[in-house]
Amino acid sequence: MAKIVIIGLGHVGLAYLENLIFDKSISGEVILIDNNEEKLKGEILDIEQGLVLNNSNVDLKIGDYSSLDNADICVLTLGLPQSKKSRLEDLAGASKMVKEVTEKIENTSFNGIILVATNPVDVISQMVAANLAYPYQRVIGTGTMLDTIRLKSLISKKVKVSPDDINVYVLGEHGNSQFVYYNNANISMSSIKNYLSKEERDELASLTKKMGSLIVTNKGYTSFGVASCLLELTKTILNDSRKIYPVSHYQADYDLYFSMPAVIGKSGCGKTTLLNMIGGLDTVSSGRVSILGTDITEMPESKLSVFRSENIGFVFQFFHLIPELTAIENILFPTVIRKRIFDQDKLDLLVNLLGIQKNLGQMVSQLSGGEQQRVAIARAVLLSPKLLLMDEPTGNLDAANSEIIRTLIKQLRDEFEISVFYVTHDLEMAQVADSIIRMKDGQIEWNSVNQ
Secondary structure, eight states: OEEEEEEOOSHHHHHHHHHHHHOTTOOEEEEEEOSOHHHHHHHHHHHHHHGGGSOOSEEEEEOOGGGGTTOSEEEEOOOOOOOSSOTTTTHHHHHHHHHHHHHHHHTSOOOSEEEEOOSSHHHHHHHHHHHHTOOGGGEEEOTTHHHHHHHHHHHHHHHTOOGGGEEEEEEBOSSTTOEEEEEEEEETTEEGGGTSOHHHHHHHHHHHHHHHHHHHHHHSSOOHHHHHHHHHHHHHHHTTOOEEEEEEEEETTTTEEEEEEEEEOSOOOSHHHHHHHHTTSSOOSSSOOEETTEEOTTOOHHHHHHHHHHHEEEEOTTOOOOTTSBHHHHHHHHHHHTTOOOOHHHHHHHHHHHTOGGGTTSBGGGSOHHHHHHHHHHHHHTTOOSEEEEESTTTTOOHHHHHHHHHHHHHHHHHHOOEEEEEOSOHHHHTTSSEEEEEETTEEEEEEEOO
């Protein structure tokens, strides 16, 4: 039985609540928290009458922040008056409300997943995680999931094909700086370029960006679309479906929240979770984590973020490159975000070692999987981390590129004096390591030293 807490019962919160109630796959408790308790009572009375003809599996209650104890999901649908201003202009009012709410959450024992739908969602998601000193991996914003749905709907109407058969992502910010990743977009395995001209694609991308404003202009607010996204994310988490959605989540390389494809499910208990705990992206329920002689177990997120940026590099399974930037722009982007000076000689050595000299001016969306992996490694290594964490470094590569990566890891270790810790299913990749730890069902089964 699930336990879901909704904080804020404005237009979005109410639409999400209605979706939960009438979805027969959801069962358990739904707890409502809102400053306007009279409105809550009225909404429950109204809903209960509607449920006479619809048997729901949901037990609806009014609660307080103590209700978060043992909850699976906390959904933040904080009601802010929507204006015709940009989302960033609405940030001042949103940040005050978020601060008040997160202070109350912090005083509970909540340890589930937080879903954020309050705009500007990318900024608010990061603010929630930072205010709570909460694992970034467990704070997810709806991000550009809604924009992606809007785009699929527009394409569907244009080419008269079901949205289910359209594979395309809107990425970046849920706002004016979003972009459509058309390069690998397809309709039932056929390139979307076979269906739409560049002019048509650009027109649909522009209309997608304006869609939220159009809805607010005509209706006064948006609710149903984002509520549908929240329901889908809720079901995916509760069922641990491991589906991929373009949601706003933490990008360690950039120390920012923005939307990229992410695998959604329950908090894991295996090797990737171990990697996240070592990198300070997730917290431990027992025991300690010490990196380079520093205990990070209870380190505040503000200090932990600095420690990560100065000592740890990350290479994720899905690379998390920005498709609309060139290879060199992706490599240098963390130096811009963190305002760090890089060593040009080191960059040249790194580029030569990785064999990506000819790729630097290319958009990363034009590169092969192996080339993208090497760009991701260059980005992680440029700022001289003492520890490099890698998640399935050969997981998305063919045999030839896998062999290249295995060789490169050994060279990186020797040339740059970096300790490398990686998780892998690749037995050949495992043999590159100085020592091997085998995990099963979240437990260390055995460990050994390679001779």
